[in-house]
Amino acid sequence: MIKIEDKSLCCGCWACYSICPKHCIEMQMDSERFHYPVVDLRNCIDCGLCDRSCPINQPLLDDRPPKNYVVQHKDSIIRKDSTSGGFFTAISQYVIERGGIVFGAAFNEDMVLCHQYADTLEDCGKFRGSKYLQSLIGDAYLKAKIFLEEGKMVVFSGTPCQIAGLYAFLKYRRYERLLTIDLVCHGVPSPRLANDYFAYNSLKKNSRVVDYKSRDKYYDYCYSTATIFFQDRSKQYHKGKESDFMLALYFKDMISRPSCYACHFKTLNRISDFTIFDCWDAPALSKKFDKKGATNVFIHTLNGRNVFEELKQYFIWNEADLASIIERDGDMIKKSVSMNLRRQELFDDLNRGFTVEDLSNKYLKKTFLQSLLSKIKPLSYRIGVLQLYLKLKKMR
Secondary structure, three states: OOOOOOHHHOOOOOHHHHHOOOOOEEEEEOOOOOEEEEEOOOOOOOOOHHHHHOHHHOOOOOOOOOEEEEEEEOOHHHHHHOOOOOHHHHHHHHHHOOOOEEEEEEEOOOOOEEEEEEOOHHHHHHHOOEOOOOOEOOOHHHHHHHHHHOOOOEEEEOOHHHHHHHHHHOOOOOOOOEEEEEEOOOOOEOHHHHHHHHHHHHHHHOOOEEEEEEEEEEEEOOEEEEEEEEOOOOOEEEEEOOOOHHHHHHHOOOOEOHHHHHOOOOOOOOOOOEEEEEOOOHHHHOOOOOOOOOEEEEEOOHHHHHHHHHHHHHEEEEEOOHHHHHHHHOHHHHOOOOOOOOHHHHHHHHHOOOOHHHHHHHHOOOOHHHHHHHHHHHHHHHOOHHHHHHHHHHHO
């Protein structure tokens, strides 16, 4: 039976929980609010399915090169609401129009990120946009299998470990009507810190937090902005990684799940049909692209290739060179980040009662110049000064 003794060897994919025939595995939170499986020994029949379903126990996939493209959705409004080029919206539309089901991550009423499904294009809107957190799978694998057995088309999106978990739960059966999308992942931050972050900003704005995007295009595509949505729509929060609490700690590599620092799923070849991630400089690849967001798309399967041919109608697209993609946009395709040496210290402080403000003062101290830049950077971006600076800097 599965027993987690080293947290770096559990990615929290929920495959073991979902496959247990006696339903005797519970996903329990630790002090960082990451979930880990715990077996009820009284009901366990020691069938071994949980151990065999663990995707971390599977051999690493090879680095067989995928077919790769860069895409931009032709609809500029869809692209504006998307994190990058709008690929997910296009494939969602493709599946919905065929009577299918779309699975993705969205916040519930308690601001807990959960895997949910949608059967209308309008409802798929809740999945759009990056959310740098690990969603709770719950019974999403089970529901996806039921839909597939009913003959429905299903698209399931998630982190690489979640897609690996789905296939492990399905015992690696390749359903013809199943499409899977993973992404190039930096890691998944602590839900406990996210909860404190939402509560802190809710108190500051005197309004309940109702949604959150780790990255949007409020200022522009190239200036990643965390946006918090409040019940009182007159209240606004838009900050970049130099001044947003969660983004700053995330990119300091202090708050991700322990398994993320030695990710088992960072290979070129993946079990998914598609891998998607940002293409930051699409105009350098082709003049037909603009600078308002584009997506690198890696295609790993014949099913993925066939579907992509039908998706091309939605896109401006171009084939891309794999080596240049990795050099330009793909540092995280094969590389895990290194754990910040102060990670444990931060969580010890959190357990001692440190607030968001306390943690910011200790771990995110800014010089006067940094503080000034964090205030003027958004304004300078809006009036075009920052774009000019970045362009000149690149030419040096």
